[in-house]
């Protein structure tokens with residue numbers, strides 16, 4: 001285990017340079033990279049396209065063995081909905097969350113899937129969703145609108161070391177691109193946070209109920225570094241998450 005950890009540290013440090021290069025290629029100019037407090041703001045992806053997306057720059061110093069990601073989304077789509085796409089050069093589905101029809105949710109960690117059934121998300125209302133993964137036991141879990149899924153096994157003992165490109169609004173078929181219009185969707189997303197540890201059940205409930213939680217230390221909606229690409233809109237959320245079905 002110790003030897004594996006050393007290997008992973010070496011692997012990740014050797015990839016730091018290529019991450020910077022990838023960001024250079026993906027960022028049209030440094031001035032496009034924004035770090036802003038997005039409180040009360042929403043990302044709108046208002047048309048079907050394979051060009052509009054947001055790239056997020058996570059704060060990451062180490063390899064991830066534990067993680068939690070939470071976000072709110074709103075859509076009227078009944079087809080597959082890609083909510084979070086974290087790709088690395090070696091594995092495009094390094095961390096990927098998408099919704100299928102019939103209220104099934106699918107989470108990939110390091111290219112390996114776990115599917116969750118009968119979670120209560122609805123079309124045409126705001127939904128909260130959190131995902132967690134803990135390497136030591138290889139368990140993932142989802143919370144949708146405060147409802148907890150069973151824990152399911154994926155990628156025990158692994159890590160998500162490597163050089164991520166994190167995208168909202170598109171699914172990366174290869175790291176940093178190959179977006180397919182058939183995977184596109186109209187979507188609103190807000191309050192995206194990511195932690196390199198597991199949240200307590202109380203904080204997970206608060207994320208859905210009253211937003212009283214410690215902001216993410218990897219991705220924080222209040223200081224979110226991001227790049228906007230093509231036609232998507234960052235604007236005030238004018239109707240509030242409660243209206244149209246808070247929990």
Ligand SMILES: *[C@@H]1O[C@H](CO)[C@@H](O)[C@H](O)[C@H]1NC(C)=O
Pocket residue numbers: 065066134136197198
């Ligand atoms: C991951 O989380 C578990 C449970 O909270 C904790 O016991 C473990 O030390 C954490 N591992 C790392 C590498 O932070």
Ligand SMILES: *[C@@H]1O[C@H](CO)[C@@H](O)[C@H](O)[C@H]1NC(C)=O
Pocket residue numbers: 180181182183
């Ligand atoms: C897009 O996805 C569809 C369905 O999976 C596939 O048939 C098509 O070949 C893909 N297009 C490209 C350009 O990869």
Ligand SMILES: *[C@@H]1O[C@H](CO)[C@@H](O)[C@H](O)[C@H]1NC(C)=O
Pocket residue numbers: 200202203206210212213214
């Ligand atoms: C959850 O919210 C309640 C009510 O605002 C607050 O008292 C509590 O400290 C919060 N819990 C955590 C873990 O932040």
